Amino acid sequence: MVAVDRSGLTRTTEALVTAGALGAVVATAHTALNLRLLRRPSDTPPVVAERVSVLVPARDEAARIAPCIASILASEGVRDLEVLVLDDGSTDGTADVVTAAAASDPRLELLDGGSDDPPAGWLGKTWACHRLAARATGSVLLFVDADVVLAPHAVAATVALLRGGRLDLVSPYPRQLADGPLPRLVQPLLQWSWATLLPLRVAETSPRVSLSAANGQLLAIDARAYARCGGHGSIRGEVLDDVALLRAVKRTGGRGVVVDGTDVATCRMYDDGAALVEGYTKSLWSAFGSPAGSAGVVSLLTLLYVVPPAAAVLGPSRRARAAGALGYAAGVTGRVIVARRTGGRPVDALAHPASVAVLCALVGESWRRKRAGTLRWRGRGLT
Template identity: 55%
Template sequence: MTVAWLAILALLAAHTVGNALLLRRPRRDAATTERVAVLLPLRDEAARVAPCLRSLLAQRGLADLTVHVLDDGSTDGTADLVREIAGDRVRLHTGAPPPAGWLGKPHACHRLGELAGDVDVLVFVDADVVLEPDAVAGAVDLLRGSGAGLLSPYPRIVGAGRLVQPLLQWSWLTFLPLRGMESSPRPSLAAAGGQWLVLDRAAYLRAGGHAAVRGEILEDIALARAVKRSGGRIALADGSRLATCRMYDSWRELADGYAKSLWASFGSAAGAACVVVPLLLLYALPPLLAPFASLPALIAYLLGVTGRVAAARATGGRAFPDALAHPLSIALFAWLIARSFQLRRRNRLSWRGRPVA
């Protein structure tokens, strides 16, 4: 049993390292003549939209760029701030409450996709993302170079949650075969991060756009699957050199943000248990076993840390001392999942004043 346990951990660590070496990255100093629309949905983002907006206005290497901003019912002066910073350099639109069957973000993105007009590439960006000047051109260049219809360049995560947030990149580097995912037509073999998505517009329309994922909490992953269903390809990339994302400023924000969506990641509580229990056994158990089997427990712990370090190095994260707390990270993640299901059962999930479940 001990040998099998350590063998699984060694294989997973090796898979993480292999994926890290294969990970695509947008290049700097790229340029494109394609028609590109950057699409920014906003709802009560006055406290943090300014850096994002200024970074969009500073993009270079693009011969034909338009920036569309949708104010989705903000009550904190977001639209006024956009006008103050950008003036007529962006196209500011006013959103409407989502119709029945739609969640807020898919509806806002759907409207932006319509408003973008006849362009070649759609770039969806969240308000907590700040792009380097070469980011959009580099991402468009990589989209074309990869042959994908949807590219998801993951930004470097900053802010609160150093114990939990890095698990996002670690999870797909550890458990998802990147090149296999790109070549496989299976929709179930998909991952994407909605903070920054780059899509060929024709592929987006073939997939049904955000109308195809109107009621999805995890609309980013659902959109990637829709692209696959329509015959398109998807690709993941490390965007950490060209983008940062400050998702949360406090542990409370992080816990609430994860609560609204984690339950939807597994399909059911039983599905979540099938994922969480092996994670706990593989990665959180070794420190507890140290008094009884010190050498196997130490090897197991170090294999977990190795994978976490490889993921951090590949995606712009902080390897040390954060990776040393990997067992605690897994335990906290399990608690966040359990909390998400509990709040959903109590009908207490909402985000930005709108129910999400």
Template identity: 50%
Template sequence: MVRARSLGQAAVWAGTCIAFASLALTIDNARRIRVPDRDVIAQPESLAVLLPVRNEIDNVRPCLAATLAAVERWPGPVRVIVVDDESTDGTGRALAEISATDSRVEVLTGAPTPDGWLGKPWACEQLVRHADSTGDPPEVLVFVDADVRLRPHALVATIALMRAANLDLVCPFPRQVLAGPAERLVQPLLQWSWMSTLPLGPAERSARPSLSAANGQLLAVDAATYRAAGGHAAVAGEVIEDIALLRAVKAAGGRGLVAEGSGVADCRMYDGWREIRAGYRKSLWTAFGSTGGAAAVMAVMALAYVVPPIAAVRGSRIGLIGYFCGVASRVAVARRTRGHAWPDALAHPASVLALVALTADSLVARCRGTLQWKDRSLGAPG
């Protein structure tokens, strides 16, 4: 009994120390994270804005409307190219209607996904091949997901940041639009997870793959560096292709980072718990390098953000400190990214438990070979 109590106290102390260290890192990252400047002037480089879409009938029109408004402010030659990745919900018809009335929009019909490729990397590969082969190859590539709404200054601000910081790839993280309780419980962990664990200063300078965070919702990359890194062919089978692409860029000698993009774009990634579960099921098993890595990270997160609050309820002052460290880190991220701080941050332990459950669900689906996304199998475990 005494030994069990001692182990419990040690766990509370360990969790609180981790939460405190993470809070300190979060505050430092919130101070140093790069932010695109909306008033900057970009150089008139040639630009290709590339949209891979599959079954996005509800998103494709507003996404393209916002994208075209941003294109209007670009000072150089620009193309907007969309690939319909074998949609079955009417997305193709909507794209045909849009391109028939606006000549700025080029629409491709996606080819079937080859062996060894996953859907999104293949869609992106087709976009770049088309951009390179049907005119002068662009100097900058910007990939935009269909659920993203660019602000009018988004392209200018994003690419100006990339050039001013001497980067080869930059991902301004859009403001996450959260409409329901499930979204507000889980989605804030997207930004919090890397702002509380990844030292952004060293990550920007380092070629180490482990020091990488990216977001494919809005991703700009120098085209020459992209080609030198192997493009999306280098990440053909990657579920989380955005981080894999950044790692390929680093391996090719480039530099890249994630930036604070709440001022340049908005994104509603998932609508409700069903979509959240489906979206995270496809990717969380590999989000931390391997299935073992995912399990280990979830164990540490539970130690840091679940154990101390439980101890606090039972009267532990150390546990209370640990709980408030977790809440404070969530508040710091929310304020920096224009997210929901209160009362959402108070439920941080529940958010972490939800993430642990989603990760377990993803690991089970991976082991069973039942991973799917948008009616496509992601393959059996190798």
């Protein structure tokens, strides 16, 4: 019979929980600092005199695109606005919705993307964005997803931040609307992740491509910088095209950053849990570079945000339970301050350990589907 050194196991558990709890405390302190430094578009931007091209790729968005287009056309403070929508092989009447809007506003033009699949090596969205940019005539290209609704000052404020900040790319992160158990668990992690893990002001000036965060839901780029980095042609096969585009800009000497877009745009990415699973699994495999990178991130998140709360309840000693409670409180605090800044629900932060656990499970499922060759999005396979 093998004797079990329970005191040794207890000390090991205490050390592990304490490390996780202290890591969560440091991460939340970094979150608070980041949010103090986070850029925010002005509520009263100056009038934009240059030509701005707003580019909307759309595939089967008939149920959601009308509010998006209406909000773009209602933009204030932009003297010369061009709005191009590319219908990417929709079968649900998306083109009809856009055509009806274009009939009353000459600034809006619908482009027929055809029904064929993208050329070899291209993904559907990158191909659509490439074709939109090729037709655009503005000095600023503003990419907007069809499920985004802009505030009246959003376009002018985004361009003002791009120019005033001497940036080549700026991505105001919209307020994320989420209803239902799974969206409420997972969606708040979007803003929390970069607010917690990315040193924003360092990322803004650093040429390191690893220090990059962006959101293609609302993304502005200088037209010359876009051409210089090769545009979407240089990232044609990238699932996370927004982050990839920022990295391409950095590789060619440009600067860009994610900013707080809470007051300029809203987005409801997913209507239910099933849609969320499909959306996340299509891209999470590529978020951390490799299986090893994904495993490392999952392990770190688990150590910081799952192990401490578990120990707070099940820890083998008072010290382990106390450290676990501290770690849980730190994780919840980080989520609460992000929610208050970005228009989320602070009460959802109480489920932060479950949120992180679900995200880690989605990372694993994404890799499983990638290896099985079953990844799909918008009816198209992803290789």
